[in-house]
Amino acid sequence: MELDPTPHIKAIKAHLNARTDVKAAFNRCRDAMLREVETVRAAHDAGRPVIPEISYHDIAAGTVSDNARAEVRHRGCVIVREVFDRAQAQDWNNEIGTYVERNDYFARAKEKAGIDKYFSQLDDATPQIFGLYWSRPQVMARQAESMANTKRFLNRLYDVDAPAGPEFDPDNDYAYADRTRRRQPGDTTLGLSPHMDSGSYERWCDPAYHAIYAPIFAGAFEDYDPWKAAFRTQTREFASPAVCSMFRTFQGWTALTAQGPGDGTLSLIPIANSIAYTLLRALQDDVAPDDLCGAWPGRALGLNPEWHRDLLHGLITIPTVHPGDTVWWHPDVVHSVANEHNGSDYANVIYIGASPVCAKNEAYARKQAEAFLAGRSAPDFSAEDFEVDFEGRATEADLTELGRRQMRLS
Numbered sequence: 001m002e003l004d005p006t007p008h009i010k011a012i013k014a015h016l017n018a019r020t021d022v023k024a025a026f027n028r029c030r031d032a033m034l035r036e037v038e039t040v041r042a043a044h045d046a047g048r049p050v051i052p053e054i055s056y057h058d059i060a061a062g063t064v065s066d067n068a069r070a071e072v073r074h075r076g077c078v079i080v081r082e083v084f085d086r087a088q089a090q091d092w093n094n095e096i097g098t099y100v101e102r103n104d105y106f107a108r109a110k111e112k113a114g115i116d117k118y119f120s121q122l123d124d125a126t127p128q129i130f131g132l133y134w135s136r137p138q139v140m141a142r143q144a145e146s147m148a149n150t151k152r153f154l155n156r157l158y159d160v161d162a163p164a165g166p167e168f169d170p171d172n173d174y175a176y177a178d179r180t181r182r183r184q185p186g187d188t189t190l191g192l193s194p195h196m197d198s199g200s201y202e203r204w205c206d207p208a209y210h211a212i213y214a215p216i217f218a219g220a221f222e223d224y225d226p227w228k229a230a231f232r233t234q235t236r237e238f239a240s241p242a243v244c245s246m247f248r249t250f251q252g253w254t255a256l257t258a259q260g261p262g263d264g265t266l267s268l269i270p271i272a273n274s275i276a277y278t279l280l281r282a283l284q285d286d287v288a289p290d291d292l293c294g295a296w297p298g299r300a301l302g303l304n305p306e307w308h309r310d311l312l313h314g315l316i317t318i319p320t321v322h323p324g325d326t327v328w329w330h331p332d333v334v335h336s337v338a339n340e341h342n343g344s345d346y347a348n349v350i351y352i353g354a355s356p357v358c359a360k361n362e363a364y365a366r367k368q369a370e371a372f373l374a375g376r377s378a379p380d381f382s383a384e385d386f387e388v389d390f391e392g393r394a395t396e397a398d399l400t401e402l403g404r405r406q407m408r409l410s
């Protein structure tokens with residue numbers, strides 16, 4: 001039986017509404033967001049880049065400018081180019097293809113259809129997201145030094161100071177084993193409407209989120225800093241197969257094929273503090289007292305035209321990325337995946353976010369290591385366990401010293 005969160009939502013909304021003039025706060029926030037969205041839209045429509053781009057070589061050389069950092073903080077997202085050589089990423093793409101075929105993934109997926117109620121596509125459709133976690137390319141990409149350097153750079157965009165000591169260790173991370181996407185041209189099964197992950201109603205109801213968003217709920221969204229890490233690792237999400245158990249400073253993926261506008265790939269609202277709009281919107285008096293604009297436990301936090309039209313106008317597609325490029329976005333950044341892939345080639349990615357060392361992530365890393373050693377599905381995902389007897393799966397012997405640390409095996 002599903003828990004009914006509405007009494008809780010009603011009580012929390014009454015509490016938040018009593019704290020400040022939420023109408024005045026929202027109106028100020030809305031004005032600022034409308035201006036920001038207009039800036040994004042105008043630049044995008046004029047063909048000027050909006051999503052910041054950084055070359056990995058500048059990260060490696062330590063030559064990223066303060067301006068570039070400020071731009072990433074402002075936009076809440078970034079494309080880091082050439083984290084891997086193009087040829088390397090293409091080889092990985094082919095290798096995953098071989099791994100899928102050689103182990104008869106499609107036939108097995110049919111047999112197991114129904115196990116994955118949350119992530120599987122329609123039973124008769126060809127899978128586009130694969131329940132594979134331990135192919136050699138995935139493991140190699142996760143443990144690459146260039147990937148670790150990129151995450152270190154991204155983690156350091158946060159201020160980790162917190163009342164009980166650093167919120168996380170920006171220089172070290174745990175691997176978060178996620179799946180891989182191989183999206184065929186013409187596919188229409190994979191669209192994701194605009195949403196953010198890492199909790200839905202929790203953003204209004206969880207005590208750690210209250211601390212994170214304190215300035216917004218106090219009516220001073222201008223003082224809210226998305227890059228203050230304090231309390232971010234302490235949020236408690238309603239357990240659900242749709243929720244990531246690790247804290248991620250950035251969600252992200254690595255491109256294995258070229259993809260861009262029209263290719264059924266990612267769109268973002270590149271405004272780091274736009275969460276202020278979403279939070280305050282739900283507290284306005286045209287929303288029912290027990291409703292948070294549809295936010296519901298165990299689901300992604302969706303934005304919809306009824307409540308969030310102003311913001312949705314700022315949703316833009318990423319520019320074309322090439323094999324070896326990576327895309328990253330802050331956990332509060334709204335993103336979507338186009339319903340249709342109208343391009344002519346596969347749009348393939350390996351999902352790799354940034355999950356730094358902290359107590360929350362360590363707890364998950366322990367469980368994940370056991371799954372890895374046995375070849376089972378990663379613990380956050382449904383237990384399809386495809387790879388238990390897959391030929392060519394990565395094993396402990398494939399891990400570097402860094403890889404072992406990231407898997408909490410040393």
Ligand SMILES: [Fe+2]
Binds near residue numbers: 196
């Ligand atoms: Fe998402």
